Amino acid sequence: MPFLRTALSFLVLLLLPPGTEASGGTWCYATQDAACGPAHWEALDHQCGGANQSPINVDRKTVRRSRELDAFVFKGYNTATAGAWSIANSGHAVQVNLGSGISVSGAGLPAVYNALQFHFHWGNPNGNGSEHQLDGNQYPMEVHIVHMHSKYTDIKVAATDPNGLAVLGFFYKVSDTDNTNYNTIIDGLQSVSYSGDSVDLASTFRLDSLLPPENLLNRYYRYRGSLTTPGCAEAVIWTVFEDPIPISSSQLSAFVNSVHFSASGQTEVKMQDNFRPVQALNRRRIYASKQASLSSGTIPALSIVLLIFPLLAIRLL
Ligand SMILES: *[C@@H]1O[C@H](CO)[C@@H](O)[C@H](O)[C@H]1NC(C)=O
Ligand SMILES: [Zn+2]
Numbered sequence: 608m609p610f611l612r613t614a615l616s617f618l619v620l621l622l623l624p625p626g627t628e629a630s631g632g633t634w635c636y637a638t639q640d641a642a643c644g645p646a647h648w649e650a651l652d653h654q655c656g657g658a659n660q661s662p663i664n665v666d667r668k669t670v671r672r673s674r675e676l677d678a679f680v681f682k683g684y685n686t687a688t689a690g691a692w693s694i695a696n697s698g699h700a701v702q703v704n705l706g707s708g709i710s711v712s713g714a715g716l717p718a719v720y721n722a723l724q725f726h727f728h729w730g731n732p733n734g735n736g737s738e739h740q741l742d743g744n745q746y747p748m749e750v751h752i753v754h755m756h757s758k759y760t761d762i763k764v765a766a767t768d769p770n771g772l773a774v775l776g777f778f779y780k781v782s783d784t785d786n787t788n789y790n791t792i793i794d795g796l797q798s799v800s801y802s803g804d805s806v807d808l809a810s811t812f813r814l815d816s817l818l819p820p821e822n823l824l825n826r827y828y829r830y831r832g833s834l835t836t837p838g839c840a841e842a843v844i845w846t847v848f849e850d851p852i853p854i855s856s857s858q859l860s861a862f863v864n865s866v867h868f869s870a871s872g873q874t875e876v877k878m879q880d881n882f883r884p885v886q887a888l889n890r891r892r893i894y895a896s897k898q899a900s901l902s903s904g905t906i907p908a909l910s911i912v913l914l915i916f917p918l919l920a921i922r923l924l
Pocket of ligand 1: 735744745746747779780781
């Protein structure tokens with residue numbers, strides 16, 4: 608197997624020479640090289656300076672409840688689907704490429720969206736690294752499950768459509784015990800230590816085993832945004848789930864301390880803080896699902912009317 612792994616890694620390196628992402632030229636996170644970090648992305652791709660960028664802070668004082676945001680229909684999430692999954696180090700994140708047969712619909716989405724891959728964003732030993740924030744809190748890590756509108760087969764084409772992609776984002780929180788549902792992925796990290804590394808996972812598993820329990824999956828926030836890496840296409844219907852996924856500090860440490868931005872043989876640079884800072888909300892609105900929590904500080908518009916109207920009436924008398 609070691610030979611096969613090396614051969615596979617080499618093949619991926621040939622297929623993905625550095626700096627040839629779909630668009631955007633050579634980009635990086637500032638922990639790798641300040642000269643190509645998020646502050647410079649707009650110069651590489653003008654879309655990164657757009658008005659509808661991701662990630663954002665989900666400020667629950669300003670979210671609006673939407674009755675359309677009911678339960679998701681998850682297909683293929685509760686079976687170990689056929690076909691190999693691979694884990695890869697893209698040089699920017701650790702990504703698991705999924706086989707076919709996994710999709711989401713419902714939950715206010717305009718179509719069925721097929722799952723392509725999921726990947727992680729994390730921080731450093733002393734700092735959290737989620738991309739989204741909830742009420743200004745950054746979490747230790749975040750996973751993005753990337754889905755594409757079922758009418759597309761090419762993500763480059765989907766990225767030109769505001770409804771082209773649907774990404775599900777989940778936060779992590781540190782728990783006292785290991786989340787054993789992550790064993791396959793944590794073990795896989797050893798095989799993707801360097802940029803360009805890629806191996807097939809020993810087995811597929813239920814994708815929903817990585818997520819919070821099903822009864823919490825109807826608690827989420829929805830807004831329209833972008834890819835969080837260049838070219839930053841504004842093609843994403845974002846769902847940020849309220850309830851974090853527990854993992855132990857040693858599991859978190861496996862991401863933070865054992866993966867590299869650099870390729871094998873290059874000067875080692877640990878993959879840390881591979882998250883984009885939060886972007887301005889601008890004119891957008893964030894919606895809460897039927898079951899999601901609104902901040903206790905929210906005063907519904909109707910109660911303001913009910914409060915002010917009697918006061919006016921008293922004054923007029
Ligand atoms: C990091 O995340 C934890 C939740 O796991 C939270 O308690 C802590 O306040 C966060 N730190 C920062 C600086 O946001
Ligand atoms: Zn992401």
